[in-house]
Amino acid sequence: MNRNIDRMQTRMNDLGVRFRPHAKTSKCPDVIKRQIAAGARGITVSTLKEAERLHAEGVDDILYAVAIVPSKFDHALRLVRAGLKLSLLIESVVVAKQLSQFGIDHAQRFEVMIEVDTDGHRSGIDADSPVLLEIANALRLENACGGHLQGVLTHAGSSYSLRTDDALAAIAERERAGCVHAAERLRAVGHSCEVVSIGSTPTALSARRLDGVTEVRAGVYVFFDLVMAEVGVCRQEDIALSVLCTVIGHRPDAGWIITDGGWMAMSRDRGTQKQSHDYGYGMVCDVEGRPVDGLVFNEANQEHGVLGWTGDAAANLEGRFPVGSQLRIVPNHACATGAQHPAYHVVSSDRDSVAIWERFSGW
Amino acid sequence: MNRNIDRMQTRMNDLGVRFRPHAKTSKCPDVIKRQIAAGARGITVSTLKEAERLHAEGVDDILYAVAIVPSKFDHALRLVRAGLKLSLLIESVVVAKQLSQFGIDHAQRFEVMIEVDTDGHRSGIDADSPVLLEIANALRLENACGGHLQGVLTHAGSSYSLRTDDALAAIAERERAGCVHAAERLRAVGHSCEVVSIGSTPTALSARRLDGVTEVRAGVYVFFDLVMAEVGVCRQEDIALSVLCTVIGHRPDAGWIITDGGWMAMSRDRGTQKQSHDYGYGMVCDVEGRPVDGLVFNEANQEHGVLGWTGDAAANLEGRFPVGSQLRIVPNHACATGAQHPAYHVVSSDRDSVAIWERFSGW
Numbered sequence: 001m002n003r004n005i006d007r008m009q010t011r012m013n014d015l016g017v018r019f020r021p022h023a024k025t026s027k028c029p030d031v032i033k034r035q036i037a038a039g040a041r042g043i044t045v046s047t048l049k050e051a052e053r054l055h056a057e058g059v060d061d062i063l064y065a066v067a068i069v070p071s072k073f074d075h076a077l078r079l080v081r082a083g084l085k086l087s088l089l090i091e092s093v094v095v096a097k098q099l100s101q102f103g104i105d106h107a108q109r110f111e112v113m114i115e116v117d118t119d120g121h122r123s124g125i126d127a128d129s130p131v132l133l134e135i136a137n138a139l140r141l142e143n144a145c146g147g148h149l150q151g152v153l154t155h156a157g158s159s160y161s162l163r164t165d166d167a168l169a170a171i172a173e174r175e176r177a178g179c180v181h182a183a184e185r186l187r188a189v190g191h192s193c194e195v196v197s198i199g200s201t202p203t204a205l206s207a208r209r210l211d212g213v214t215e216v217r218a219g220v221y222v223f224f225d226l227v228m229a230e231v232g233v234c235r236q237e238d239i240a241l242s243v244l245c246t247v248i249g250h251r252p253d254a255g256w257i258i259t260d261g262g263w264m265a266m267s268r269d270r271g272t273q274k275q276s277h278d279y280g281y282g283m284v285c286d287v288e289g290r291p292v293d294g295l296v297f298n299e300a301n302q303e304h305g306v307l308g309w310t311g312d313a314a315a316n317l318e319g320r321f322p323v324g325s326q327l328r329i330v331p332n333h334a335c336a337t338g339a340q341h342p343a344y345h346v347v348s349s350d351r352d353s354v355a356i357w358e359r360f361s362g363w
Numbered sequence: 364m365n366r367n368i369d370r371m372q373t374r375m376n377d378l379g380v381r382f383r384p385h386a387k388t389s390k391c392p393d394v395i396k397r398q399i400a401a402g403a404r405g406i407t408v409s410t411l412k413e414a415e416r417l418h419a420e421g422v423d424d425i426l427y428a429v430a431i432v433p434s435k436f437d438h439a440l441r442l443v444r445a446g447l448k449l450s451l452l453i454e455s456v457v458v459a460k461q462l463s464q465f466g467i468d469h470a471q472r473f474e475v476m477i478e479v480d481t482d483g484h485r486s487g488i489d490a491d492s493p494v495l496l497e498i499a500n501a502l503r504l505e506n507a508c509g510g511h512l513q514g515v516l517t518h519a520g521s522s523y524s525l526r527t528d529d530a531l532a533a534i535a536e537r538e539r540a541g542c543v544h545a546a547e548r549l550r551a552v553g554h555s556c557e558v559v560s561i562g563s564t565p566t567a568l569s570a571r572r573l574d575g576v577t578e579v580r581a582g583v584y585v586f587f588d589l590v591m592a593e594v595g596v597c598r599q600e601d602i603a604l605s606v607l608c609t610v611i612g613h614r615p616d617a618g619w620i621i622t623d624g625g626w627m628a629m630s631r632d633r634g635t636q637k638q639s640h641d642y643g644y645g646m647v648c649d650v651e652g653r654p655v656d657g658l659v660f661n662e663a664n665q666e667h668g669v670l671g672w673t674g675d676a677a678a679n680l681e682g683r684f685p686v687g688s689q690l691r692i693v694p695n696h697a698c699a700t701g702a703q704h705p706a707y708h709v710v711s712s713d714r715d716s717v718a719i720w721e722r723f724s725g726w
Contacts, residue, residue, distance in 0.1 A: 047666060067611040067686075068611075069610075069686055071609060091611075092613070095686055117614075122614075122621065122669060123611075123621045123667065157664065247432075248429065248432050249455060250455070251480075253489075254483070260432070263699065264702060267630070268630055269631040301485060301520065303387070303429050304485055322457070323432055323457055335665055362705040
């Protein structure tokens with residue numbers, strides 16, 4: 001994990017942009033403090049609960065990167081009044097007007113980012129759409145209170161489905177160029193639009209230039225996972241998260257090993273299903289993290305993992321993996337697997353100590 | 364939920380068997396207390412954490428229905444010494460010997476169930492296998508301490524993939540007959556084998572007779588879900604669990620509605636994917652729980668749901684489902700969706716009150 005943090009921060013420093021890691025991956029103050037100590041400036045969150053919890057831990061600059069709706073205005077107001085530098089995301093004219101009015105009514109200024117769509121994968125406004133300017137123009141301040149356009153934000157989530165360096169560099173450039181173009185359109189009609197925020201782990205690690213970008217966001221790089229290894233932006237040995245489980249039984253007739261690590265421990269995420277290698281519910285390794293050839297994590301019940309043996313039919317599974325022995329499962333998707341657990345068991349580089357770092361959950 | 368509890372308990376009473384609901388679905392003391400108040404005698408758990416938490420809530424008879432391993436003996440010992448009537452599951456000769464020795468060494472008697480496989484779907488010993496008797500014979504008591512064979516247990520989890528009444532009745536009979544046969548083999552060589560424990564929600568609701576069975580287990584019936592509705596053991600309107608989410612944006616060009624309910628709220632469970640109707644990440648309903656024809660929950664990011672419109676191309680999605688409006692998503696799999704949340708928001712039958720019932724998680 002420390003190497004992953006250093007790798008990303010060094011790259012962002014070299015590219016001359018501010019780095020704002022996404023807290024949704026770890027949801028763990030101990031992890032986030034290390035990202036900030038390495039040089040991150042502010043963080044990104046996906047819920048106001050994350051913002052509230054991390055502000056309580058001393059993080060004072062937070063971007064809430066999911067479009068806000070009026071039912072969450074009160075919560076945002078409490079956070080801003082508590083001293084948090086909070087940026088909110090908007091992708092509709094209606095909410096731009098509602099938030100501005102709410103700010104005016106409550107004598108509070110809100111910093112607003114407009115979500116731009118650069119790859120058609122989810123939400124946001126096309127950089128060339130007239131709606132972009134309509135949203136900016138719908139934001140208003142009265143006596144310095146209301147909604148103020150801080151900048152534009154995009155997330156090229158479609159990068160997760162790519163695999164080659166050239167394709168990744170191309171989507172990174174599309175993400176950059178689209179977001180910068182949106183900012184230029186806004187500036188051309190008089191908005192300062194100071195922040196140009198882009199990012200995903202694959203594009204952050206693949207961009208060849210970031211001209212015009214002021215900050216980059218990325219989340220899963222902190223742990224990495226099999227999906228990212230298949231995308232090609234990390235090696236399997238960079239993956240810092242795994243689930244340690246215990247063999248609880250065998251079905252020699254079926255060639256199965258049964259473990260106590262089911263989908264409750266791994267999550268139901270099957271993110272590698274559509275990639276070049278489908279790892280089932282995760283890659284089976286020995287306790288030291290070395291992949292065990294021939295064992296495939298085919299099926300998961302709530303608290304049972306079913307590992308199928310695909311190797312030599314004469315293999316002595318009960319002798320090689322006896323009841324009580326442990327296996328380490330590397331996850332498809334670190335955000336999803338982490339979310340199944342109340343804490344991380346953190347092993348030091350020299351393996352001499354294990355700490356418990358709590359994570360939070362809920363909304 | 365109350366109707367689901369009553370339906371199952373009434374059926375078990377009519378069939379003349381003890382009912383031992385599985386706590387893994389709700390992980391919520393308030394739910395489990397209602398199951399016990401309705402007539403359940405003891406509960407089933409899938410982790411010792413569940414046993415510990417529910418014993419602390421006053422549940423005094425708990426079956427831990429995942430095969431135990433030596434690393435968990437100490438935890439089990441603490442629970443038994445704290446006064447819990449705990450039954451442990453075993454499916455290997457090695458662990459039968461280890462647990463007996465552990466009990467002898469610690470002057471404690473452990474009640475043991477042997478896991479029997481009746482449908483080949485996961486773990487357990489074939490009812491006709493010599494290993495069944497070997498495990499029973501490996502259990503031993505010295506001065507009333509060690510491991511004592513209490514009975515046999517099976518779970519026909521393959522019933523989840525069925526759909527017709529006849530197929531369900533057949534798997535239920537196979538589950539019953541196999542487990543009773545295992546008990547009879549053990550009794551024939553002198554073991555009392557008092558408990559014959561079977562069950563899954565589909566088989567519990569489909570069995571036509573339960574001769575020789577002493578107790579039935581089921582979990583998901585308490586809430587039901589889309590998977591169970593597709594299996595055919597409940598109606599969609601029996602499903603007692605849903606996720607309320609808010610529309611946060613639109614992509615009119617793609618015919619998408621974006622909500623704040625992503626996979627963190629639903630889980631990554633895609634249990635209906637292989638059934639006759641694939642509901643994506645859940646069935647989209649209005650706030651009142653009425654299905655919304657034409658809206659399909661195609662994609663989920665961590666905190667974004669992407670609902671695709673399959674109806675009339677001229678539909679005014681922004682007008683019909685404006686930003687800030689709410690939708691209710693009925694889950695594929697209640698156990699997985701519940702596990703994503705720290706508590707249930709419980710609506711009374713008359714809808715006049717909403718309570719918060721906390722659930723627990725972790726191991």
